Amino acid sequence: MADQGAADPGNNNNKPEASEGTIIKVTVKTPKDKEEIAIAEDASVTQFKEEISRRFKAKQDQLVLIFAGKILKDGDSLSQHGIKDGLTVHLVIKTAHKSGDGGSTSASSSASTQAGSTSASSPGTNPTSTTGSTGSAPPSTQTPNILTGFGDLASLSGMGMGSANFMELQQQMQRQLMSNPEMLSQIMENPLVQNMMSNPDLMRQMIMANPQMQQLMERNPEISHMLNNPELMRQTMELARNPAMMQEMMRNQDRALSNLESIPGGYNALRRMYTDIQEPMFSAAREQFGNNPFSALGGGSESGVQPSRTENREPLPNPWGPPNSSNPSESGGATTGGTSTTGATTNPSVSNPLGINPGNLGNGMFNSPGMQSLLQQISENPQLMQNMLSAPYMRSMMQSLSQNPELASQVLMNNPLFAGNPQLQEQFRSQLPVFLQQMQNPEALSVMTNPRAMQALMQIQQGLQTLQTEAPGLMPSLVPGGIPGIPTGGGLPTGGGLPTGGGLPTENPASPPSSAGTNTTQQQLMQQMLQMFAGGGGVGGGGSATTQTPEVRFQSQLDQLNAMGFINREANLQALIATGGDINAAIERLLGSQPS
Amino acid sequence: MDQSGSYPVKLYIYDLSRGMARQLSPLMLGKQLDGIWHTAIVVHGKEFFFVGEGINSCLPGGTPLGEPDSVVGMGCTEVPAEIFMEYLTALAESTYSGDKYNLFEHNCNSFSNEVAQFLTGKKIPSYITDLPSEVMSTPFGQALRPLLDSVVINPGGNNITGQR
Numbered sequence: 001m002a003d004q005g006a007a008d009p010g011n012n013n014n015k016p017e018a019s020e021g022t023i024i025k026v027t028v029k030t031p032k033d034k035e036e037i038a039i040a041e042d043a044s045v046t047q048f049k050e051e052i053s054r055r056f057k058a059k060q061d062q063l064v065l066i067f068a069g070k071i072l073k074d075g076d077s078l079s080q081h082g083i084k085d086g087l088t089v090h091l092v093i094k095t096a097h098k099s100g101d102g103g104s105t106s107a108s109s110s111a112s113t114q115a116g117s118t119s120a121s122s123p124g125t126n127p128t129s130t131t132g133s134t135g136s137a138p139p140s141t142q143t144p145n146i147l148t149g150f151g152d153l154a155s156l157s158g159m160g161m162g163s164a165n166f167m168e169l170q171q172q173m174q175r176q177l178m179s180n181p182e183m184l185s186q187i188m189e190n191p192l193v194q195n196m197m198s199n200p201d202l203m204r205q206m207i208m209a210n211p212q213m214q215q216l217m218e219r220n221p222e223i224s225h226m227l228n229n230p231e232l233m234r235q236t237m238e239l240a241r242n243p244a245m246m247q248e249m250m251r252n253q254d255r256a257l258s259n260l261e262s263i264p265g266g267y268n269a270l271r272r273m274y275t276d277i278q279e280p281m282f283s284a285a286r287e288q289f290g291n292n293p294f295s296a297l298g299g300g301s302e303s304g305v306q307p308s309r310t311e312n313r314e315p316l317p318n319p320w321g322p323p324n325s326s327n328p329s330e331s332g333g334a335t336t337g338g339t340s341t342t343g344a345t346t347n348p349s350v351s352n353p354l355g356i357n358p359g360n361l362g363n364g365m366f367n368s369p370g371m372q373s374l375l376q377q378i379s380e381n382p383q384l385m386q387n388m389l390s391a392p393y394m395r396s397m398m399q400s401l402s403q404n405p406e407l408a409s410q411v412l413m414n415n416p417l418f419a420g421n422p423q424l425q426e427q428f429r430s431q432l433p434v435f436l437q438q439m440q441n442p443e444a445l446s447v448m449t450n451p452r453a454m455q456a457l458m459q460i461q462q463g464l465q466t467l468q469t470e471a472p473g474l475m476p477s478l479v480p481g482g483i484p485g486i487p488t489g490g491g492l493p494t495g496g497g498l499p500t501g502g503g504l505p506t507e508n509p510a511s512p513p514s515s516a517g518t519n520t521t522q523q524q525l526m527q528q529m530l531q532m533f534a535g536g537g538g539v540g541g542g543g544s545a546t547t548q549t550p551e552v553r554f555q556s557q558l559d560q561l562n563a564m565g566f567i568n569r570e571a572n573l574q575a576l577i578a579t580g581g582d583i584n585a586a587i588e589r590l591l592g593s594q595p596s
Numbered sequence: 597m598d599q600s601g602s603y604p605v606k607l608y609i610y611d612l613s614r615g616m617a618r619q620l621s622p623l624m625l626g627k628q629l630d631g632i633w634h635t636a637i638v639v640h641g642k643e644f645f646f647v648g649e650g651i652n653s654c655l656p657g658g659t660p661l662g663e664p665d666s667v668v669g670m671g672c673t674e675v676p677a678e679i680f681m682e683y684l685t686a687l688a689e690s691t692y693s694g695d696k697y698n699l700f701e702h703n704c705n706s707f708s709n710e711v712a713q714f715l716t717g718k719k720i721p722s723y724i725t726d727l728p729s730e731v732m733s734t735p736f737g738q739a740l741r742p743l744l745d746s747v748v749i750n751p752g753g754n755n756i757t758g759q760r
Contacts, residue, residue: 031686068717069605069673090714092683 024085026078028052028065030093042079045072058093066090463555471570557583566590602672605715606638607708608656608664609724625734631665633724635708638667639715640677644684646707650694650755651684673715683714694755700728700741 023038026048037051045065053060065072067081067089083089551558554576560583561572571590579585611617611631621629636645636659643656657663675683687710696702705727709720719725731737 031683032690064675064679066673066675066679066714069671069675069715071674071679088713090683092679092686094679094682 024078024083026083026085027088028055028091029088030056030091034088039078041084042077044074045076045078046074048072048078049074052091056091056093062094064092064094066092459555460552463552463558467551467569471573554581557581557586561586561590602674603639603676605670605673605712606656607668607670607712607720608636608638608643609666609668610634610636610659610661611665612661625731625736627730627734629727629730630723633705633727634661635705635720635724636664637670637708637711637715639673640680644711646692646697646704648694648697651688651692651707652755668721670712670718670720671716675715680715684711687711700732703728 022041024041025036025038028035028037035055037048037055039048039051046060049060049063049065052058052063052065056063067083067087070081072078072081072089551573554573557576558569558572561576562569564587566572566587568590572586575586575589576583578589610633612634613620613632615631617629617631621627634645636643638644638656641656642653643658644651644653645659646652687707691702692707705720705724709725712718712720732741
């Protein structure tokens with residue numbers, strides 16, 4: 001019908017003539033604003049667009065109308081789509097940028113293609129660059145670049161007129177990855193990534209494509225030899241896939257390295273090795289991958305044997321907790337403490353060395369030189385603790401753990417130490433809320449960072465350890481209830497009182513006081529230590545629910561007596577207990593009972 | 597460009613409180629809130645959401661929040677990816693730039709709602725968009741308002757305009 005008012009382009013929005021259809025008011029909404037447009041009910045989309053182009057000052061072919069998820073095509077009519085009075089139609093005005101976007105899209109995609117095209121053998125390299133349509137490309141056809149999952153994003157940001165430079169984007173990714181370990185694990189879990197990583201040829205090609213790597217390989221033929229060893233590659237990739245294992249590896253490697261350090265001349269060798277091989281390798285790998293899954297390679301052949309070891313502990317190793325059974329060596333704890341914080345899940349025991357000790361002590365692992373040196377390192381290097389504790393994810397981890405006791409208990413229970421000791425688990429579980437509270441307690445944290453406090457704690461442990469070795473039968477008898485205070489005082493946490501503290505000491509006498517130095521008693525002893533921590537209630541505060549074993553309390557006195565020549569520790573201790581810590585009286589007692 | 601294609605649109609719903617809201621809300625607010633909802637729209641193989649730094653996108657489920665607590669199918673859209681990105685870019689320059697983020701009035705859920713309507717014509721479930729007013733209607737919420745106003749949710753992803 002030619003005289004349909006709405007069809008007349010010369011007409012204003014106020015179409016006076018409405019022959020067949022009534023005028024409806026349709027809201028047209030763009031991202032930036034919206035307008036109400038009156039149009040005939042039975043108008044076609046074309047007519048509608050004419051109106052809109054007038055109102056929005058845009059060309060008709062730039063207009064894209066969307067209603068209820070459908071694109072309104074020119075040939076349709078409004079009523080066909082059910083557009084009625086008062087409804088809203090969405091409008092997108094295509095900018096002239098569109099072709100430019102497509103251009104930059106393919107530019108950034110092709111950049112990613114280049115980066116990934118080193119793997120010439122990879123199938124279907126990035127068809128997104130050819131199609132130019134960004135998000136709709138199915139991920140399975142993307143390049144096996146490690147960041148392939150984000151290939152679309154690369155083009156996205158290019159389209160967004162931002163960093164079309166793929167390298168820059170990659171760096172952004174890396175930064176995010178670094179700060180967000182979960183993302184890394186998610187990337188790793190991406191089946192595409194896993195596929196790629198399980199293909200050693202691919203990986204090798206990718207590595208070799210990096211010019212720095214090539215330089216490196218020229219200088220050090222061993223590296224290329226390593227790269228060519230498929231077994232090693234596979235292991236390394238297995239490693240990279242499993243962040244926990246990787247941490248384990250790195251820890252082992254660090255330990256081994258520091259072992260080397262102690263060999264005469266070894267330090268130089270180490271240094272040489274590092275500067276020659278590791279450094280360029282690190283930087284090369286980092287540039288390409290963002291983290292260094294091949295640190296194992298750079299570490300020299302000694303680490304070659306280690307990848308086969310499977311992890312035997314929770315993701316975040318506990319530097320003060322039980323060293324794993326395969327740890328014969330010492331030190332390296334500082335670095336492990338540093339490297340191991342990248343885990344996504346951590347173990348509160350990291351911050352509370354004595355917390356997990358019940359099991360330790362019971363197993364005697366606590367006495368391993370590794371532990372001791374670790375502790376020494378910690379106390380010598382308060383900065384380390386500080387760093388660890390202030391790592392942002394550490395804090396949030398602890399917070400979340402304290403808020404989620406089940407998670408924490410799960411994490412802890414999985415600790416293989418506890419696995420075989422249900423009683424301990426129970427005890428631990430009951431104290432978990434307090435523990436976690438402790439983690440939150442800034443004082444507790446400050447203890448950890450206070451070197452003197454740490455030293456004091458270490459002394460306690462040493463005292464216990466000595467006692468254990470010298471007088472295993474003594475332990476059970478040293479368990480009276482509720483002895484408050486501690487000589488080393490200082491910054492001990494004074495957190496909330498422990499409600500169950502009273503319960504534990506009573507358990508102890510009930511436990512068989514066998515002189516075999518049973519695990520249970522020792523653990524319970526440590527439990528008491530724990531109580532002391534958790535329920536301190538102030539230094540020397542009487543009547544608190546904490547327990548304090550006498551030998552700890554009398555540590556300094558014992559030492560003095562020892563120095564004086566009273567070598568019978570057991571007797572010393574009993575004397576001290578009898579005299580309540582008075583050295584002189586104790587000496588008299590001892591002398592009285594000994595032939596002079 | 598394939599305009600007749602149909603792309604599924606999903607709404608990913610995350611509970612930011614990880615279940616704690618469900619447990620603690622009767623205690624703290626006096627009314628039951630099943631969660632603190634953060635939503636994102638998933639379409640064209642990517643997840644889009646509005647956060648303190650603007651409109652971000654990532655792989656579905658790719659934020660540190662992990663997998664969503666629930667997924668609601670919003671239907672399908674014919675809008676192809678290019679048009680959608682243009683739309684988002686325009687939004688990001690106007691009403692959904694980073695500085696416009698407000699935890700109560702103009703947050704991720706408002707964004708998801710708007711985008712869902714654009715893509716499918718449907719709104720997101722009302723229990724999500726009603727959340728701020730629910731909280732505000734409690735004395736506790738009102739007391740916390742100044743604090744909450746300054747909170748910005750930022751669960752990761754990449755800004756679509758490449759800016760930060």
